[in-house]
Amino acid sequence: MLRALDIRDMLIIDRLELAFQPGLNVLTGETGAGKSILLDSLGFVLGWKGRAGQVRAGADSGEVVAEFDLPPAHPAHALLAEAGIPAEDGVVLRRTLSTEGRRTAYVNDRRASAELLRALSETLVELHGQHDDRGLLNPRGHRALLDSFAGVQDALAATRAAWSAQSAARRRLEAAEAALAEARAEEEFLRHAVEELDRVAPEPGEDAALDTRRRLLQGAERTGEDIARAGTALSAQGAEGAMLDALRWLEGAAETLEGRLDPALDALQRALAELGEAQAEVARCADALEVDPQELERVTERLFALRGLARKHNVLADALAGLADDLRARLAALDRSGAEIDTLRGDLAQAEADHAQAAEALGAARRAAATRLDTAMAAELAPLKLDRAVFTTDVAPAPPGPEGADAVQFLITTVAGQPPGPIDRIASGGELSRFLLALKVCLSGGGGATLIFDEIDRGVGGATADAVGRRLARLARGGQVLVVTHSPQVAAAGTHHWRVEKHERAGRTLSRVVPLGTDARIDEIARMLAGDTITDAARAAARALLAG
Structure with missing residues (x-):
């Protein structure tokens, strides 16, 4: 679980300290307020590829610190042990960036490579969104996902x-x-x-x-x-x-x-x-x-x-x-x-x-599981306004190897009569996000990683957005989910709520994140429903959403 995120001098953030909680954590705010900067900063400390020029203008360097809880059986322990880095119940990742582009990483105050950060990130965080080529959209990982299911x-x-x-x-x-x-x-x-x-x-x-x-x-x-x-x-x-x-x-x-x-x-x-x-x-x-x-x-x-x-x-x-x-x-x-x-x-x-x-025994088990997964996906897709879509887990013969003789790929079709194809080539942006959410719900095994969904509710509203929020809440049970959203239905499903906003200070535009209490949360969801002018009707609708 992501316990804390500390960002200093990155893009339009001068100093930001966030303490995340178990359950569904939602981040909302107007477009351009800096929500994507939070994910970029988290990705930076995890060793992911990031945008150029991340150091805040006027600063000599930027720094991001992420602190994670590690249960005893968490797979990150093996990586830390192999690297000779002590760890008990947590791990602290710290990475700095100079204006010249020099990157320096630390794991529990020990110098570490970007490769180790990326290896740790695979066990600590799962990012799902429209460009989710690291996770569910990568066909190379489909067999492992089916085996886990x-x-x-x-x-x-x-x-x-x-x-x-x-x-x-x-x-x-x-x-x-x-x-x-x-x-x-x-x-x-x-x-x-x-x-x-x-x-x-x-x-x-x-x-x-x-x-x-x-x-x-x-x-x-x-x-x-x-x-x-x-x-x-x-x-x-x-x-x-x-x-x-x-x-x-x-x-x-x-x-x-x-x-x-x-x-x-x-x-x-x-x-x-x-x-x-x-x-x-x-x-x-x-x-x-x-x-x-x-x-x-x-x-x-x-x-x-x-x-x-x-x-x-x-x-x-x-x-x-x-x-x-x-x-x-x-x-x-x-x-x-x-x-x-x-x-x-x-x-x-x-x-x-x-x-x-x-x-052959493994392949038979995979084919049986593929049928169950396809059935489970059909049940999940209908509430997400994808009732005409068909999800297929293709288990095909492959050259024998240590993991059997099967190749596994997730395929979909959204138009009747059309042959199925890879998810990322068939689905539109909004459909893709909902497919990924449905697939994650079906495949969820509580692996200990923090799940991050970046605007996975884009292009949906009403009952579909409510269905998205309910599924995100289901995924967050017993774990941790972070979701960046513009949907009031999704925001209302969260157990913890932060608003990302811009403010002016000494002639500079900076971004900050504000934790919302009950009243502030009602106002934020009302703003998401009604726009800049918050009416009593919008507040009533917000209360109704929060009440479930």
Whole structure:
């Protein structure tokens, strides 16, 4: 609900503070008094497009502040939370305009963009009039309006969920098909690579072991020759023979020297024993170095094969075994992919069937609601002097989407035998206003927004104007409606009444808004009935209108 509107230095308003109330608020006044300025100023603070040069002549800048009550479940709370702006039970919008055209906006004293103002305005205010292209005349919103009237929130949620599941199934299938196409393109390479790797059968750590063995084998011939020469030097033809001769000679001499050679003989015996151990170790080493003459060739070929594969696949030799496992897994996935894609195609077909079923149920509910809406509109149009008009809610097939497979448009015809067409193209100005009022009455769901009707009663009077006023009052029950009107019947239906008037001050023409008490209200409605000269008969007629 719009709680307060504060306007400073806008057009012919220098300072204006209005405190609006729940129910039907009517604004009346002579043509040119400034009623449209109030709506222009409200539209400015809500981020709507406005007229140029709105700053009052002589002022440096203009400012409009609008304060709204926000019930706990009001949709504006989500927008404020997303923008990081705190809000409890209300929101204050403030927007300034300099003479150079700079616009600055604030929401609850936080700087805000015009986009946020416009998004908030969609939840705070509904403007209805002859140029109502933001609301009921916009065909893009007709389906949502019909859904609200039909109460199909559960069916709509089910359809959106089914569409989301269908979209996810399609994405999975497309990803699998793309992966399969990519795999098919390299299938020949994969099979050749796996065959080559399997033929070599690399093992982790094999490269280092082969390298060590190859170096050992490469040095084996030279090392073997040295060991053989050492073995000969230690044998009976070398050191061992010389030491045995020495032992034999010393033993012969020791018989005549009475034990003086015993230490030498003992040492020589020990040396011969050590020499025997050395001979055994050298022999064992020589045996170990005895290799197959072709082993070096085999080891070298194996090592070069591993390293060639590593270079080919741009990996380390020790990673070849893991690469082989990975390529085999990709081949296995390729072999399985046909069956997986068949499964995914089945999943998508089921998801499409589920969405089609949900969309059909939603469409049936919409078509039933369309019939009810058309009936309700027929009942509303007759009292509004549109009894020959026919309102039709057209529900036509549309490409499937998250909100079903229906296109909805409100159509009318005002001449018998003529095909129906869009409201804004068929109805005249006065008819259009009454169509919009009837449609709003039928679609009213108490969404929490303040409803504003700008001269929606233009071109009607008498019983028709009374019917307009009664419907506006009905819309205002439990909510808030602001109506700018020239009709005394509509003004009499209001629960709160303001008069917009001009006055002169210091040679300047300014606009002001005056709240009317009971007596002043009688006079204002009498003026609307009789003109500038208010008669007793006009006052009596005004009292009769106010009495209902």
